[in-house]
Amino acid sequence: MIPATNQLPTLGYLHKVICDSLGLWNSDNEDVTFHVTATEQERRTALRQAFDAIKKEDGVYGSLDDLVAVTTQFAPKDSQSVKKSRTIQSYVNHLSKTDFESLEEYIELRQYIIVLLNERYARWSVAELAVSFYMSALAHYREFVREYACDAQSQKYSYQCFLSQDLRLLTGTLTRELLPDDTWPDAALNEPWPLKGFADAACKITGTSLHKLHQYHEFQREGPLNEQAWTRDFTSQGVNTRSKQVIERLRKYSRMKWETFYPTLQPLTYYLPKAIHEKAFATHAFAAMIAHNLNVHVADYGPFEPPARGHLTHGQVDQSHAIPSSDLLDQLFNDYPIGHEVFAQQAPNRYQALLAGIRTLPGSLSLAMDIPSSLELIYEKEHRRFVEGTSHATLANGPNWLKEWARARDALFLGDAGLALAHFNTxxxxxxxxxxxxxxxxxxxxxxFCKSQYRVLSERKEEELFERFYEGLGSNAAHYAKLVGYTPQWERDPKTLMTHTMLPLKSRLIIREIDALAKI
Structure with missing residues (x-):
């Protein structure tokens, strides 16, 4: 259990929760071959080499075309590496305690996890759901962090709501996307024991009782009879103890591994009606496992009573999407083509529903003050009233970081850059x-603030003071802003090493506001 805190868990911690919920780790310490793209550091090194190559004797650099031509020669290639699965697990565990240092570190680890998920679940036909949930759950948490302002109290309940409501809703959404013609009855993923609910539904659909399933597994002790066991006489057959124990565990708050429960239920596929294929059976079983393991994590935080909006209706699933609504709106505002027009049209309503839900959580700062959304703060320039005004400093019991921000602004007004730096860092x-x-x-x-200090110190020929005292503040803020998604992600073309972003308008707006404020 995480201790009570007025901050949400880090992305590194949530990343471990997602991996655990997917049952990623097992006792085998296998060698896994990873196809890994070049790192940002390797590409920057190659770009510096390219600049050196086009530098002329008089110190003047060649043209952009010259640079592009040379970078294609220096650009680092993708590589293959072999790592132990436990090495990746140790890295995940470490980051759950320290968090990612940068977006690049997050993206690099994501490559490894996707390979592991495909290696682990491809033979069961559930790898696609595993990868989709992994990618989408992390994206939705980044959105939750961006949109949810915490007050000064513990945020355990809000985090439990995210796991219990948002991620289980997402699980249902992804399942429907993978099975558009699905005839499986609506799974109650919001019930306390979704795996037991799946087992009961599977028995009802196949017309087989759990008792008979336990008898089937007892027949298997005689030898690998497989489906032939269903043709045996069950009249006086005993039940398999291990099979019973597995089913009983489906109603306990303990993490469940795929290999633990699915082989127990898989024999039921022999009786599936023609309208339901085995892949659908496995997909719903995997979704139930995710929901079960999420419930375990929620229980780790203590008692939890879901809010009134907790029932996952069919309409809610239809309104959700694998891509967070704010990310879709970001793309629309930046004229990035959206493949599915209906999803794009639904994005504003989904976004407003998200905001309405998180703003009413007991630990939300929005209950005490009017806070615009992250998109309003950027695209409608709502940020100015917080930079220029004092509304956030008037909260009697507001979070301490707001008070430190107010003290930093006061120090700026007094012209004390050193004191402002200390308060900004805190x-x-x-x-x-x-x-x-x-x-x-x-x-x-x-x-x-950092930009204005660089200008002042540069005029004094004291750039080393900026590097010593101020650069850390700016880089720390920039790394976190990129990691969580406040600022756009810039990517390098793997051949030309030139950078580009899907959100050029957002980038320009942020830079323009920084430049304008730095001149004051």
Missing amino acids: ALDQAKYAAGPLFIPFYIQVCA
């Missing part, structure tokens, strides 16, 4: 996984 550490949308105006002011 505020930044406390604002992570707590500030929600308010991190955007805070980030803009931090960057403007």
Whole structure:
């Protein structure tokens, strides 16, 4: 259990929760071959080499075309590496305690996890759901962190709500996307024991009792009879103890591994009606396992009573999407083509539903003050009233990071850059996984402060003082902003090494506001 805190768990911690919920780890320490793209550090090194190559004797560099032509020669190639699965698991465990240092580190580890998921679940035909849930769950948590501003109290309940409500709803959404013609009855993923619910539904669909299933497994002790065991006489056959124990565990708060329960239930596929194929059976079983393991994590935090909106209706599933609604809207605002027009049209309503839900959580700072969404703060320039005003400093029992931010602003007004730096650093550490949308105006002011200090110190020929005292603040804020998704992700073309982003408008707006504030 995580101790009570007024900050949400880190992305590194949530990453471990997702891996655990997917049952990723087993006792085998296998060698796994990974196809890994070049790292950002390797590409930057190659780019510096390319610049050196086009530098002329008079110190003037060649043209952009010259640079592109050379970088194609220096660009690092993708590589293959062999790692033990436990090495990756240890890395995941480490990051759950320390968090990712950068977006690049997060993306690099994500490559390894996707390979592991495919290796582990391909033969069961559930790898696609596993990878989809892994990618989408992390994206939705990043959105939750961006939009949910924490007050000064413990955030355990809000985090439990995210796991119990948002991620289980997402599980149902992804299942429906994979099985568009599915005839399996609606699974009650929001019930306390979704795996037991799946087992009961499977027995009802196949017309087979759990008692007969236990007898089937007892027949298997005689030898590998497989499906032939169903043709035996069950009249006086005893039941298999291990099979019973597995089913009993489906109603206990203990993490469940795929290999533990699925082989017990898989024989029921022999009696599946023609309208339901075995892949659908496995997919629903896997979705139930995810929901079960999420419930275990929720229980680790203590007693939990879901909010009134907790019932997952069919309509809610239809309104959700694998891609967070704010990410879809970001793409729309930046004229990025959306493949599915219906999803794009639904994005505004889904976004408003998300905001309405998280703003009413007991630990939300929105209950005490009016906080715009992250998109409003950027695209509608709502951030200015928080940078220029004092509304956030008037909260009697507000979070401490807001008070530190106010002290930093007061120090700036007095012209004390050193004192402002100290308060900005303290505020930044406390604002992570707590500030929600308010991190955007805070980030803009931090960057403007660093930029103005660089200008002042450069004029004095004291750039080393900036590197010593101020650069760490700016880079720390920038790394976190990129990691959680406040600022756009920039990618390098693997051949030309030139950078580009899907969100150029968002990038320009943020840079423009930083530059304008830095001149004041």
